[in-house]
Amino acid sequence: MDFNDTPQEADYRAQVKAWIAANAGEYLNPPAKPWALDDFVARSKAWQAKKHAAGYVGITWPKAVGGQGLSPMHQIIFNQEESRTHVPTGLYSIGLGMCIPTVFTHGSPEVAARYVPRALKGEEVWCQLFSEPVAGSDLASIRTRAVRDGDEWVINGQKVWTSFAHKSDFGIVVCRTDFDAPKHKGLTMFIVDMHAPGMEVRGIKQMSGGSDFNEVFFTDVRVKDTHRLGDVGEGWKVALTTLMHERLAVGGKPRHAPGYQTLMTVAAGIETDSGPAMERADVRQRIADTYIADEGIKLTQMRALSALSRGAMPGPEQSISKVVVAKTMQDMASFALDLSEASGFAVEPGSDLEKLQGSYMWSAGLRIAGGTDEILRNIIAERVLGLPGDLRPDKDTPFSQLKPL
Numbered sequence: 001m002d003f004n005d006t007p008q009e010a011d012y013r014a015q016v017k018a019w020i021a022a023n024a025g026e027y028l029n030p031p032a033k034p035w036a037l038d039d040f041v042a043r044s045k046a047w048q049a050k051k052h053a054a055g056y057v058g059i060t061w062p063k064a065v066g067g068q069g070l071s072p073m074h075q076i077i078f079n080q081e082e083s084r085t086h087v088p089t090g091l092y093s094i095g096l097g098m099c100i101p102t103v104f105t106h107g108s109p110e111v112a113a114r115y116v117p118r119a120l121k122g123e124e125v126w127c128q129l130f131s132e133p134v135a136g137s138d139l140a141s142i143r144t145r146a147v148r149d150g151d152e153w154v155i156n157g158q159k160v161w162t163s164f165a166h167k168s169d170f171g172i173v174v175c176r177t178d179f180d181a182p183k184h185k186g187l188t189m190f191i192v193d194m195h196a197p198g199m200e201v202r203g204i205k206q207m208s209g210g211s212d213f214n215e216v217f218f219t220d221v222r223v224k225d226t227h228r229l230g231d232v233g234e235g236w237k238v239a240l241t242t243l244m245h246e247r248l249a250v251g252g253k254p255r256h257a258p259g260y261q262t263l264m265t266v267a268a269g270i271e272t273d274s275g276p277a278m279e280r281a282d283v284r285q286r287i288a289d290t291y292i293a294d295e296g297i298k299l300t301q302m303r304a305l306s307a308l309s310r311g312a313m314p315g316p317e318q319s320i321s322k323v324v325v326a327k328t329m330q331d332m333a334s335f336a337l338d339l340s341e342a343s344g345f346a347v348e349p350g351s352d353l354e355k356l357q358g359s360y361m362w363s364a365g366l367r368i369a370g371g372t373d374e375i376l377r378n379i380i381a382e383r384v385l386g387l388p389g390d391l392r393p394d395k396d397t398p399f400s401q402l403k404p405l
């Protein structure tokens with residue numbers, strides 16, 4: 001492994017650093033208080049437009065679709081430098097990270113020309129309409145139905161956990177178009193207008209107080225056949241393009257997430273019944289465990305970066321990072337809040353404990369989004385370690401003959 005930038009990478013990093021220093025302004029420091037949702041959306045749009053004007057969007061995408069045609073290392077360098085700031089970025093991670101690559105890979109050139117440039121400028125926000133109440137890990141079990149009617153399709157059904165659906169203009173939706181084919185074979189993907197008649201978005205309230213994701217109901221929603229992505233019945237293949245990008249997008253430690261240093265700072269200020277927390281063997285052991293996990297994650301990511309820098313693509317071993325990151329965040333935050341007793345509930349705004357409380361609530365979702373711990377462990381077992389595969393007895397049965405849950 002070589003941890004250093006190549007001379008070309010170092011040049012690009014210097015250019016990015018200089019641009020960020022000149023443009024990030026107030027985002028070089030943390031915000032005084034969390035932004036309200038509409039403020040976050042407005043700030044995200046403004047920052048995306050700035051990046052677009054400077055050529056820092058679609059860094060790895062082909063020039064033909066408005067990208068920069070650079071390597072994944074360029075993207076990573078930009079992300080690393082951007083993540084040192086507090087600029088708002090999450091609004092586009094699903095759209096630009098997963099939906100739009102699916103649109104330009106599987107949509108017609110006309111469709112790509114209509115949607116990709118506006119998404120890159122940040123003018124239009126996208127969401128991913130895959131999960132349903134009975135289809136998450138087993139995505140191929142979705143039931144939202146699309147029926148052809150001349151040049152259009154009529155969609156009926158329900159999606160759930162759709163991040164930012166309430167702030168999105170468009171989405172990619174996977175539907176069942178053939179109930180008599182085996183579950184992976186009867187699916188088709190479409191682009192859908194989130195403001196079309198028959199679309200209803202209902203927010204889901206989270207324990208953190210936020211409302212980032214939604215239920216989405218489709219009642220006779222009409223989509224033109226020109227807005228189909230890929231062939232009829234090929235939706236699974238198209239969805240794999242999205243999921244491949246999802247696995248690359250979710251994985252590393254979230255920006256500014258607390259680590260072992262935060263646990264040390266918190267522990268240093270706590271006096272327990274059995275003496276100063278820092279002198280307790282169990283506390284010191286937890287700090288050491290967190291340090292080991294944090295370092296392991298860093299080195300696993302360095303291994304992936306080293307592969308990218310040599311022009312190779314990181315493989316299924318990328319799943320290791322996400323399994324360890326999410327569980328470590330949750331375990332560490334839970335331990336720190338327990339240690340803080342009642343003050344773990346009544347936290348000071350802006351304090352380390354507040355960060356840990358946020359991390360505790362957010363990490364539960366992180367262990368599910370983009371593949372649950374168990375699913376990622378299956379991937380590691382089957383595709384990294386070569387262990388026998390999970391049982392998939394319903395793979396070849398027509399969907400209409402599968403017993404509903």
Ligand SMILES: Cc1cc2nc3c(=O)[nH]c(=O)nc-3n(C[C@H](O)[C@H](O)[C@H](O)COP(=O)(O)OP(=O)(O)OC[C@H]3O[C@@H](n4cnc5c(N)ncnc54)[C@H](O)[C@@H]3O)c2cc1C
Binds near residue numbers: 161213370
């Ligand atoms: C923060 C967040 C954001 C999300 N955003 C989106 C979004 O924008 N768009 C979207 O479409 N979806 C989104 N999701 C949904 C997410 O993709 C699903 O929640 C996830 O795939 C799990 O599906 P599920 O919730 O139906 O759980 P299930 O699949 O029902 O799993 C329930 C439990 O069973 C376990 N399990 C399931 N199958 C197996 C197996 N074969 N072996 C062992 N254990 C198994 C799981 O690990 C889990 O513990 C989001 C979820 C979260 C938490």
